[in-house]
Amino acid sequence: GAGVSQSPRYKVTKRGQDVALRCDPISGHVSLYWYRQALGQGPEFLTYFNYEAQQDKSGLPNDRFSAERPEGSISTLTIQRTEQRDSAMYRCASSLGPSGAYEQYFGPGTRLTVT
Amino acid sequence: SQELEQSPQSLIVQEGKNLTINCTSSKTLYGLYWYKQKYGEGLIFLMMLQKGGEEKSHEKITAKLDEKKQQSSLHITASQPSHAGIYLCGAFQGGSEKLVFGKGTKLTVNP
Numbered sequence: 004g005a006g007v008s009q010s011p012r013y014k015v016t017k018r019g020q021d022v023a024l025r026c027d028p029i030s031g032h033v034s035l036y037w038y039r040q041a042l043g044q045g046p047e048f049l050t051y052f053n054y055e056a057q058q059d060k061s062g063l064p065n066d067r068f069s070a071e072r073p074e075g076s077i078s079t080l081t082i083q084r085t086e087q088r089d090s091a092m093y094r095c096a097s098s099l100g101p102s103g104a105y106e107q108y109f110g111p112g113t114r115l116t117v118t
Numbered sequence: 119s120q121e122l123e124q125s126p127q128s129l130i131v132q133e134g135k136n137l138t139i140n141c142t143s144s145k146t147l148y149g150l151y152w153y154k155q156k157y158g159e160g161l162i163f164l165m166m167l168q169k170g171g172e173e174k175s176h177e178k179i180t181a182k183l184d185e186k187k188q189q190s191s192l193h194i195t196a197s198q199p200s201h202a203g204i205y206l207c208g209a210f211q212g213g214s215e216k217l218v219f220g221k222g223t224k225l226t227v228n229p
Contacts, residue, residue: 047219
């Protein structure tokens, strides 16, 4: 079946612009996670949704970052007024249920470059 | 906060050799995931370990969880070039959905 998909795969934007990154989880997966991965590092947790409810946003770096999942399926991560330090790979993952009980499956990621 | 340290950071082996990658946690391990990342690509799920002492195998890869040592090990038998990539361990913190990852171990298998 189809895995987690993310779009766009690559995004180049100018500093100060807003960007929206999309994640389409595996059908039926209730849990959705956003991570950010810098080169040479492991993924860093940003936020977590259970259905449409954002249960944990403790990893969002500042208030320029926000995420939503209005219908409990597709999620959008929005970065406002982008800065060069926002450049990274943004990864989405989904699972059937909570961590520890179910596997998290990752999408291919969106490579964001802020110039 | 929990931190995961992976060792070694990188590893180069000849095809056919066995190897072990370790992942050590600074706090109690409630469970652990192993993933493989091909260069510039997504993370491929390998195994999830949920209990102390648990051991799982998939093809030539075996992973164990040692609760007392707060450590997991990933062992590859008779390595092949297809095993090359970056191996990442991720642990979930008790009472949180947050998954914390190590920095990864880069494996190169020379034919």
